[in-house]
Amino acid sequence: MQQYFVNQKLILDMEVDMTQEQSHHISTVLRMTDGKIIRLADLNGFLFYGSIQISKTGVRVKVIQAIAEQRESKVNITLAVALIKGDRWDWMLEKATECGVSKIVPFISSRCVVKDKPETAQRKLERYRKILTEAAEQSYRHTVPAITEPVSFKQLVEHKSLLNFIAYEKENSRYLYDIPDEISSVTIVIGPEGGFSDDEVDYLTNHGFTSISLGKRIFRAETAAIAACIMLDTLGERHD
Secondary structure, three states, X not given: OOEEEOOOOOOOOOEEEOOHHHHHHHHHHOOOOOOOEEEEEOOOOXXXXXXXXXXXXXXXXXXXXXXXXXXXXXXXXXXXXXXXOHHHHHHHHHHHHHOOOOEEEEEEOOOOOOOOOHHHHHHHHHHHHHHHHHHHHHOOOOOOOEEOOOEEHXXXXXXXXXXXXXXXXXXXXXXXXXXXOOOOEEEEEEOOOOOOOHHHXXXXXXXXXXXXXXXXOOOOHXXXXXXXXXXXXXXXXXXO
């Protein structure tokens, strides 16, 4: 069943006009007909079933039933990840959303291959948000993850959580999946293809981040980001 996000609070029996893009998707792409049931996620993260009505001007949906389910992660995950080239970045955004990430913080470090251009930054951010929205709809999320504009490496300390990790293995580093503490919010920093410099690791560890290992194998940057999200989401479920 298709899900859509609406930027307003929903209550039973109210009628909602879908956006032009959503109306096109419902009537033209999916070829739905009157009376088809869809899922709606509202401004506050509540879910509902709705019945569609198609007209020449667009699609209107009547809210008919609340949905009692909880699909969000028990851990508030902030994923700070160095910018990655092209399609690999888009793939990471999609899969991180499916894995329950709450916020994504792109950053630029000394060994980043990608250097964002100011003149294209806003257009890229809008595309990133569209990817996140579509992935959240597909995975029945209650909310769409937030994403910030790319920040400098030193600005990462502005996005700390109760627990803060940098995915950089040192001697005697603990594995992320072995963290025994109950986790409610966590920030995990994932480096670029070229890894972190020693100065960058020192900077974060001096600001309260703990070096952590994701396992015995070496991951590509986008794989490391997804592995970290899965591990953290699983840790939250462990304390259910």
